[in-house]
Amino acid sequence: xxxxxxxxxxxxxxxxxxxxxxxxxxxxxxxxxxxxxxxxxxxxxxxxxxxxxxxxxxxxxxxxxxxxxxxxxxxxx
Numbered sequence: 001x002x003x004x005x006x007x008x009x010x011x012x013x014x015x016x017x018x019x020x021x022x023x024x025x026x027x028x029x030x031x032x033x034x035x036x037x038x039x040x041x042x043x044x045x046x047x048x049x050x051x052x053x054x055x056x057x058x059x060x061x062x063x064x065x066x067x068x069x070x071x072x073x074x075x076x077x
Contacts (some may be wrong), residue, residue, distance in 0.1 A: 006042075010048045015042045 006014065018039040022032060063069050 006045070008046060011042045011049075015039055015046070018042070058062050 018035050021027065022035055022039075028037065
């Protein structure tokens with residue numbers, strides 16, 4: 001059975017639910033491990049989506065002639 005692809009917001013919401021459940025400590029070790037594994041997969045999915053979004057971000061710059069040009073976004077460190 002194919003897994004449903006979640007949006008970033010849905011994945012983050014589910015991840016928050018998992019964290020709250022794990023912090024509550026009301027689950028057996030086996031269930032906690034299952035929740036942890038699901039959370040790890042969701043974290044990886046969210047990180048991948050963020051990486052793809054970052055690659056699409058463009059920054060407008062003014063060139064030497066005063067014209068606006070597009071350039072890849074480069075975050076300042």
